[in-house]
Amino acid sequence: xxxxxxxxxxxxxxxxxxxxxxxxxxxxxxxxxxxxxxxxxxxxxxxxxxxxxxxxxxxxxxxxxxxxxxxxxxxxxxxxxxxxxxxxxxxxxxxxxxxxxxxxxxxxxxxxxxxxxxxxxxxxxxxxxxxxxxxxxxxxxxxxxxxxxxxxxxxxxxxxxxxxxxxxxxxxxxxxxxxxxxxxxxxxxxxxxxxxxxxxxxxxxxxxxxxxxxxxxxxxxxxxxxxxxxxxxxxxxxxxxxxxxxxxxxxxxxxxxxxxxxxxxxxxxxxxxxxxxxxxxxxxxxxxxxxxxxxxxxxxxxxxxxxxxxxxxxxxxxxxxxxxxxxxxxxxxxxxxxxxxxxxxxxxxxxxxxxxxxxxxxxxxxxxxxxxxxxxxxxxxxxxxxxxxxxxxxxxxxxxxxxxxxxxxxxxxx
Numbered sequence: 001x002x003x004x005x006x007x008x009x010x011x012x013x014x015x016x017x018x019x020x021x022x023x024x025x026x027x028x029x030x031x032x033x034x035x036x037x038x039x040x041x042x043x044x045x046x047x048x049x050x051x052x053x054x055x056x057x058x059x060x061x062x063x064x065x066x067x068x069x070x071x072x073x074x075x076x077x078x079x080x081x082x083x084x085x086x087x088x089x090x091x092x093x094x095x096x097x098x099x100x101x102x103x104x105x106x107x108x109x110x111x112x113x114x115x116x117x118x119x120x121x122x123x124x125x126x127x128x129x130x131x132x133x134x135x136x137x138x139x140x141x142x143x144x145x146x147x148x149x150x151x152x153x154x155x156x157x158x159x160x161x162x163x164x165x166x167x168x169x170x171x172x173x174x175x176x177x178x179x180x181x182x183x184x185x186x187x188x189x190x191x192x193x194x195x196x197x198x199x200x201x202x203x204x205x206x207x208x209x210x211x212x213x214x215x216x217x218x219x220x221x222x223x224x225x226x227x228x229x230x231x232x233x234x235x236x237x238x239x240x241x242x243x244x245x246x247x248x249x250x251x252x253x254x255x256x257x258x259x260x261x262x263x264x265x266x267x268x269x270x271x272x273x274x275x276x277x278x279x280x281x282x283x284x285x286x287x288x289x290x291x292x293x294x295x296x297x298x299x300x301x302x303x304x305x306x307x308x309x310x311x312x313x314x315x316x317x318x319x320x321x322x323x324x325x326x327x328x329x330x331x332x333x334x335x336x337x338x339x340x341x342x343x344x345x346x347x348x349x350x351x352x353x354x355x356x357x358x359x360x361x362x363x364x365x366x367x368x369x370x371x372x373x374x375x376x377x378x379x380x381x382x383x384x385x386x387x388x389x390x391x392x393x394x395x396x397x398x399x400x401x402x403x404x405x406x407x408x409x410x411x412x413x414x
Contacts (some may be wrong), residue, residue, distance in 0.1 A: 091119030
């Protein structure tokens with residue numbers, strides 16, 4: 001039964017390998033079965049199943065823990081067959097995946113721990129040699145910053161990289177000097193600092209470090225003055241360019257100075273947004289467009305002050321407002337009654353009649369009659385002439401003055 005289950009899992013893994021669609025649970029189940037085979041001393045079957053799993057995981061770099069567990073179990077099964085060299089090869093692969101993997105001495109035998117320590121040492125030597133080869137290639141290609149980063153990052157894992165620090169410092173100094181001569185003081189400062197970090201006693205690098213810091217201080221002071229002049233003159237595009245130069249380098253302006261400048265920007269942005277909101281109800285499109293342009297030019301970087309600009313009201317007109325007659329008539333300022341003379345009274349068939357008048361009141365309160373419904377055309381025309389002379393107070397909401405559509409019933413008596 002145990003053998004049958006092993007064959008089934010091996011078959012399923014082979015199918016998944018071809019399809020490249022293994023699930024994490026399937027792999028973990030297979031690993032658990034491989035470990036069970038190991039504890040049953042069925043080392044060859046365990047190795048066969050683990051080899052399939054290992055091949056399956058080659059294309060799954062994100063499954064690091066499963067890969068490490070597979071390498072370890074392969075090593076243990078090979079130790080069970082006294083295949084020491086093969087076991088060490090798998091342990092080296094394990095340490096290539098995780099250089100800091102810790103072998104628990106309480107869980108494994110001294111033989112296994114000793115073999116793992118040897119494999120770790122050998123893999124560290126391989127890794128260190130790779131670092132040294134990479135460092136020499138970067139030195140030859142004059143990749144100063146790449147070389148500095150490689151040494152700084154990996155010196156703790158490969159102490160032999162320290163021997164290359166003087167050469168790296170010299171390369172950093174020379175490339176920094178090139179930057180200094182062409183006026184790129186920010187890059188020069190970065191390289192001189194890196195050179196001094198690797199070789200604190202590099203005399204020329206220290207001297208040029210001081211010179212570069214002085215150049216940047218003068219340049220930063222000039223930038224601040226230029227920014228203030230442009231900002232106060234409302235030359236926001238030029239001021240934004242000054243600001244970006246300052247914020248791109250810690251040497252150009254102190255954090256306190258940058259914070260002060262950002263505060264000035266926020267105050268001016270809030271003022272413009274307030275001006276926009278106050279102008280919105282007037283419907284002055286030219287003034288609104290000008291303020292929006294100023295807001296765009298003012299923002300020194302994308303999304304700056306989004307919390308402030310979020311307070312801008314929507315000035316886009318949404319069409320006319322439909323309003324009932326009682327509410328519309330509360331805004332009536334000037335009213336003219338229809339002129340019903342003796343000849344028109346003859347058209348009235350009863351004691352009184354109602355004429356329904358549809359009107360549109362524009363943003364200024366003027367009236368345009370869109371339809372008249374009544375029993376007599378002459379009476380309708382008299383009502384139209386009167387209503388077109390009416391005057392209303394403008395209807396205003398958060399977007400400004402709005403036109404109004406309404407229908408008003410007008411009662412005509414003889």
